[in-house]
Amino acid sequence: MADLNDGLLRLGLHDLHVALGGKMVPFAGYEMPVQYPDGVMKEHLHTRSAAGLFDVSHMGQVILRPKAGMEALKLAFEALMPVDVLGLAEGRQRYGLFTNDTGGILDDLMFTNRGDHLYVVVNAACKAADIAHMTAGMPGVSVEPVTDRALLALQGPGAQAALEALLPGVAAMKFMDHRVIGDVWVSRSGYTGEDGYEISVSDPKAEDFARKLLAQPGVAPIGLGARDSLRLEAGLCLYGHDIDTTTSPVEANLTWAIQKARKAGGAREGGFPGAARILKELAEGPERLRVGLKPEGRAPMREGVELFAPDGTPVGRVTSGGFGPSVNAPIAMGYVARSHATTGSVLEGVVRGKRLPLTVTDLPFHPTSYKR
């Protein structure tokens, strides 16, 4: 990846994006395709009805290699997250969260047990800090950034057939399975709410691989714009918006990511940064909660919209919002005081000086179709 004059990095597949008509914009320090000629709406709907190919090579891929055995590595990684690493079987992937001493979230990530090492994928904007955090926090572990591989996501109901044509056998994988096939690393996962795969390919082979996927029936390139509306409909958090160093995993409604082993009474209770706050919130409930929000009218309520109870009391703020093409309505997520965070609770959001009604709604907005 080469530096540009304006300091943005270029993806290995940059020329392919430009050739496909991608509109390139700055994102997390990279020049990224925000959309192709079809536009956000069509790209979103195409992913839900056929298959979308996303270039997510800006994300950080990292190998964690033990210096003193896998168990020591897993326990060292557990010391950074309120997550059960020890219990993750070989060939399986899991969602994780780095927490800080005050129980906030430093980043969210995916990690995979690959037998003699762990493979981790972190957010682009956080990757330098994450690598430093892992290196400092796990002295007995070799933290090895992977800098010579592209990362592609193939998402949607057509993903299985398209990838199976190139990598026979992937159809048998279940949600969050991981396989190393030759030098291609495949996980059955993604961030759209759809079935699909995330595929790590070595840089020299990435363009040919992406072109072969795009040549499969129903596969179209999809930009960051649709990636954002797809993940919002799926109720998934965007780091730096829906979760950050001030939001705890419990407030963020990510308690499903904290397995029993790390909770009170579990085999390895606590022992992660911010455990005091996080275990307290698990026991007593958080003061505020991330919820789905459905504006009643057609006006989108975007990040930053202040939320009020009908009596005028401030109760929270929208952290992600926009239009959901599959829902065909505006949708949002945000933090709301627990007293007003129950499903069906009617609030008001201030848009251009006007108070407009919205309702606390269960997430996701669009049903997920993971292959369990």
Add this chain to the structure above:
Amino acid sequence: MKYTKDHEWLRVEGDLVVVGITEHAATQLGDVVFVELPEPDTMVAEGDEVCVIESVKAASDILAPVDGEIVAVNQKLVDNPGLVNEDPTGAAWFFKMKLDDLSVLDDLMDEDEYQELIG
């Protein structure tokens, strides 16, 4: 057709002026998902924010291109905001204005000048 630097077009229709946004503007905005129109029979001054238009990407305002009275609005855009992308210079007009003096339009850009602006 006349144009403003804010990418609006104006077309004289009898004694009224019809206002919309250009194809260039519609393309830049991306898929339009929400349109808020002014109340008809409103007096506006040039530069007043009169419409809100939201795309999948962001919200923007449409400004009154000249002084005058808004006498009609295109309710179809509220029900079908995507019309702005489908037919920005035709069916997706936003509002009609009555001006005191149509000669103020002479100060706006013509087609060639607008093409040069966006070119």
